[in-house]
Amino acid sequence: MPKVARSQSAESITGVQAMQGLGVKPPKGFWADAWDQVIRRPSAIIGLTWVAIIAFFAIFAPLLANGHPLITVPLAENGTKLVWLVDDRGTPYHPLDLSAPRFDAETNTLTRQDGTTTTLRERPWISPLVRNLSVVDVLCVVGFFAGAFILFVPGLGSRGQRLGIVIAGSVQAAVTVIVVSIALSQFGASRSDPSLRPLLTEFPWLVPTTITIGATLVAAAFAFIPTVLNPIGRIAIVSITAGIAALAIAEFRDAPITRFDYQNQVLRGRIAATYTLVPWSQSQAPTDRDAKNLPPGSMSDQPLARSAVARLPLVQPATPAQLERAMNEVTRLPLPETEKDEIRSIFRGFLEEEEPVTREQARRIISDALANSGLPHHLGTDGQGRDVLSQLMHACRLAISIGLVSTGIAVVIGVTIGALMGYFGGIVDLVLYRVVEIFMAIPVLFLLILAAGVLPRNTYVMMAIIGCVTWT
Incomplete structure (x- = not known):
């Protein structure tokens, strides 16, 4: 009993103290209470976790799924x-591709085809993955x-202020990219466009000035937003x-290269390449093999088994002459010599056996022999030979973008219409309702199908349609 009395006396206050505001908990803001x-809800926690996973991959x-190697090192003919x-x-230039008179090895000076000269710098390795990131990729990370x-x-203001800074900064960066990209597109300021190199060489200040002016104008507009007092x-x-x-x-304004010939260069012994976790880009499909509809866990060289048995009869068992001809064609396959020797030994085994072999049986045996050759397709490939896992990971950004943009448009329209209806009332409320x-x-679904058939297939058009019709 004494303990309870002391607890009650410690929590009780006098009337004067209550009038002074002592013991009153400060009210929570709207967003804090929300x-x-x-x-407090487990279902909401599960939903937020799923959104966080999608946002992470977006x-x-x-960086996690890219057909450009993370690191490449040039190699000599002997592998050095x-x-x-x-x-x-x-x-970057491979040292074996440079020779006189265009290249002076003593001074590392290169004369380009347009007549300009440049001094080359030595680098032990380069990262094609980083070089081929877009502006959006870099800004997202x-x-x-x-x-x-x-x-x-802590120490950067309240939770609401910090969240406001992050949102305002994200919108400012996005608007800056849009404004500057539109300005640069007016004169095609790309370092990869050879027709504009004379212009950019004569006026080297053109691109930096455009970027600086665009970023400054957008920053001046966002400086009036009271994110910080x-x-x-x-x-x-x-x-x-x-x-x-x-x-x-300025550094990543060029469009990423969509040509992936690194595996061929590795086979030729020109480079050594180290890839990221998923060594495929979302739109990358091999052109030297039939990689369509591969099952999960397949390797990139396994489809070459179809090319190895392409000259065998479709249904009838292969004759020794046909097996000999198929074995001679193995030399043309884009495989390491060790894998080619293994396939040749398989064909020799077919020739030594008295039992006939069909094309499908030979394909399965060769495919199993190539189970550890090439790069992995963790979830297989689609009907066009593209990696499924890479497409799933890159689709997360599209899903997040559609949700944010369409929801943002819907919120702006809905809040504006609702505010007008509530403020004016009367006939305005009646008409707007x-x-x-x-x-x-x-x-909405019928409208999207109709728009996809009539309008140009553009993701931003779909975002605008979803946002403009779902604000109710």
Whole structure:
């Protein structure tokens, strides 16, 4: 009993103290209260976890699934490691491809076809994966770590302020990329466009000036958004965001290369390549083999078994002459010599056996022999030979983009219409509610099918349609 009395006396306050506000808990904000309600529900936690997984792959898919090697090293004919020679534009040259009179080995000076000269720098390795990232890829990764730092490091303001900084910074970076890309597209300022190199050579300040002006104008507009009450802090935030976006555009404005000939160069002994976790890009399909509809766990060289038995009869057992001819064709297959020798030994075994062999039996045996050769397809391939797992990982960004853009459009339209109806009331409320009913009656799926058949197939068009008809 004494303990209970002491507890009650410690929690009780006088009337004067209550009038002074002592013992009163400060009220929660709307978003804080909403977040507390969300985290109390297991189903909401499961949904947030799934969204977090999708967002993770949307951000890091180009780093986790990419057909460009993570690291490449040039090799000599005897397999000795060499160094890459890189010019001022970032273009790498294999040392075996350079010779006089265009290249001076003593000074590492290269004369290009347009007559300009450049001094080549030596690099022990290069990363085609990093070189072929887009501006969006780079900003997504940088934004992830910057946002995590702002949200989880204390001392940068309240939770709402930090979240507002992250959202405003993300929107500012996106708007900067759009504005600067539109400005650069007016004169096609791409380092990979040979027709514009004279223009960019004569006016080297053109591209940096355009990027700087575009990033500065967008930053000036976002400086008026009160994410931080301190004007100096606000200017610092928009300036840092503008600088990061401008640097990303300047370094990664060229379109990624969609040609993947690294495996052939590895077979020829020109380079040594190290790939990321999933060594395939989402649209990459081999052109030297039939890799369609491979089962999960297949290797990239297994489809070559179909090419190895292509000259055998489709149904009838193969004759010794046909097996000899197929064995001679093995030399043309894009395989290492050790794998070619193994396939030749399989054909010799067919010739030594008295039992006839069909094309399908030979294909299965050769395919099993190539089970450890090439690069893996963890979830197999589709009907066009593209890796399924890579497509799933890269599709996460599209799913997130459609959700964010279409929902953002719907929120803007819905909040605007709702505010007008609530503020004016009367005839305005009546007319706008009829508009709401009209949009509620529109079948979204039918409209999307119709738009896909009539309008150009553009993802952004679909985003706009979804956002404009789902705000009710």
